[in-house]
Amino acid sequence: MPQRAVEVIPVIDLKRGKAVRARQGLRHSYEPAVSAISRTSAPLDAVSGYLSVWPFLAFYIADLDAIEGLGSHETVIREMCSAFPDVSFWIDAGVSGKESALSWLARHRHAHLVIGTETLEDGACLEELSRNSRIILSLDYRGSEFLGPASVCRCPQFWPQRVIVMTLSRVGCGGGPDMERLAQIRRLAPHARLYAAGGLRGASDLMQLREAGISGALVASALHDGRLTRADLSRIMPPGEMSAK
Numbered sequence: 026m027p028q029r030a031v032e033v034i035p036v037i038d039l040k041r042g043k044a045v046r047a048r049q050g051l052r053h054s055y056e057p058a059v060s061a062i063s064r065t066s067a068p069l070d071a072v073s074g075y076l077s078v079w080p081f082l083a084f085y086i087a088d089l090d091a092i093e094g095l096g097s098h099e100t101v102i103r104e105m106c107s108a109f110p111d112v113s114f115w116i117d118a119g120v121s122g123k124e125s126a127l128s129w130l131a132r133h134r135h136a137h138l139v140i141g142t143e144t145l146e147d148g149a150c151l152e153e154l155s156r157n158s159r160i161i162l163s164l165d166y167r168g169s170e171f172l173g174p175a176s177v178c179r180c181p182q183f184w185p186q187r188v189i190v191m192t193l194s195r196v197g198c199g200g201g202p203d204m205e206r207l208a209q210i211r212r213l214a215p216h217a218r219l220y221a222a223g224g225l226r227g228a229s230d231l232m233q234l235r236e237a238g239i240s241g242a243l244v245a246s247a248l249h250d251g252r253l254t255r256a257d258l259s260r261i262m263p264p265g266e267m268s269a270k
Contacts, residue, residue, distance in 0.1 A: 029235075029240070030235070030261060030262040031231045031232075031234050031235045031239065031240070031241055031242060031261060031262060032082075032083070032220075032240060032241030032242075032262060033079070033081065033231070033241065033242055033244050033248075033253070033258060033261075033262060034081070034083050034084065034085050034115070034220065034241055034242065034243045034244065035075040035081055035084050035085070035243075035244060035245065035248060036084075036085045036086075036087070036222075036243050036244060036245040037058070037068060037071045037072065037075075037084060037085070037086050037087070037245075038055065038058070038086075038087045038089055038245075039068060039086060039087065039088050039089060039090065039098045039101060040055055040089045040090060041090065042068075042098070042101065043057050043058075043066040043067070043068070044057070044058040044063070044066045044067070044068050044070075044071035045057055045058050045066065045089070046058045046245065046246065046249070047087075047196045047245065048196065048198065055089075058071055058245075058249065060074070060249035060250070061249070061251065062074035062075065062077055062078055062248065062249060063075075063249070068098075068101050068104075068105060069104065069105065069108055072084065072105060072108070072109055072112070075248060076109075078248060078254070078255055078258070079255055079258045081112070082111075082112065082113060083112065083113040083114070083115060084112055084113070084114050084115065085115045085117070085139070085189075085222075085243050086102065086105070086114055086115065086116045086117070087117045088102070088116065088117065088118045088119060091118045091119035092117065092118075092119035092141065092143065092144055093119070094119070097118065097119075099118075099132070099133075102114070102116060102118075102133065102136065103133070106133070106135055106136055110135075113136075113137060114136045114137065115136075115137045115138075115139050115161055116129075116133070116136050116137065116138060116139060117139040117140075117141045117163060118138065118139075119141070119144045120138065120140055120141075120144065120145075121144050121145060121146045122145065122146050122147055122150050123150035123153065123154060126138060126140060126150070126154055126160070127154075130157065130159060136159070137159045137160070137161055138159055138160055138161065139161045139162075139163050139189065140154065140160060140161070140162055140163065141163040141165050141173075141191070142162070142163065142164055142165045142171070142172055142173025142174065142177050143163075143165040143172040143173060145173050145174060145177070146174070147174060147176075148173070148174040148175075148176035148177035148180065148183075149176065151177065151180070151183040151184065151185075152180075152183040154185070155183055155184060155185040157185075158186075160185045161185060161187040161188070161189060162177075162184050162185050162187070162188045162189065163188075163189040163191050163222070164177070164178075164188060164189065164190050164191060164210065165191045165193065166190075166191065166192050166193065166194075166203075166206065167193045167194055168194050172193075178213070181213040181214040181217075184214055184217055185217075186217060186218055187217070187218045187220065187240075188210065188214060188217045188218070188219050188220070189219075189220045189222050189243065190203070190206060190207055190210050190219060190220065190221055190222060191222040191223060191243075192206060192222065192223035192224065193223065194223070195223035195224030196222070196223040196224070196245075198224065200224045200226075201224045201225075201226055201230060202221040202223065202224050202225055202230055202233070202234060202239075202242065203221070203223065203224065204233065204237060207219060207221055207234075207237060207239055208237065211237070211238060211239075218240040218241075219238075219239050219240055220239070220240060220241045220242060220243060221234055221239055221241070221242045221243070222242070222243035223243075225242050225243075225244050225246075225247050225253075226247060226252060227247055227252040227253050227257065228253060228257040228260070228261060230242070231253075231257075231261050232261070235261075
């Protein structure tokens with residue numbers, strides 16, 4: 026049986042109303058995301074820019090203001106969902122627990138909620154939330170440090186089907202995916218769909234992820250910088266094999 030394609034999920038980080046380029050999780054230094062594929066840092070232009078490269082079906086959006094407790098981009102997110110109804114948006118909105126997650130899901134009925142462990146206060150809520158098909162878990166790491174409640178890693182049976190492995194120190198620096206950590210998480214949750222976040226350099230990394238049984242990768246810099254092209258994507262994730270919402 027042929028291997029399933031690796032899904033590429035473009036990333037848009039939102040800060041103070043603009044799309045910004047992430048660098049190693051150092052949010053104070055993030056600059057507007059302007060490149061050959063996106064001439065402005067307006068969020069809608071960022072989506073259009075990625076779609077000019079490939080007809081992506083899903084996008085990951087990090088609301089950095091919400092994650093840092095400095096506000097939110099709820100209006101911008103609604104505009105994005107309305108302007109691109111065929112796209113599945115995965116949103117990290119800095120939720121801290123069950124109540125804030127359920128409230129967010131009720132307000133955004135057509136988007137998927139990423140629960141980042143960085144802002145999660147109690148891992149026990151995952152037992153109930155993971156039953157919702159719109160929930161995605163992001164296991165957040167800075168270097169070797171796990172960011173979040175230790176109980177999350179002790180109870181992989183409560184993880185949802187889709188799990189992002191986020192290595193913040195590798196974001197935007199082109200150091201390659203954290204294959205060792207991905208392998209560790211695969212052993213903990215052999216049936217989950219794992220998505221690598223941080224460090225992807227180009228097509229060869231996607232091939233390595235596919236060989237390792239990783240379902241997809243969150244990507245920003247490699248697309249903006251032209252290290253991952255339409256030609257690459259046509260070989261790695263043909264439209265008929267891309268996972269849907």
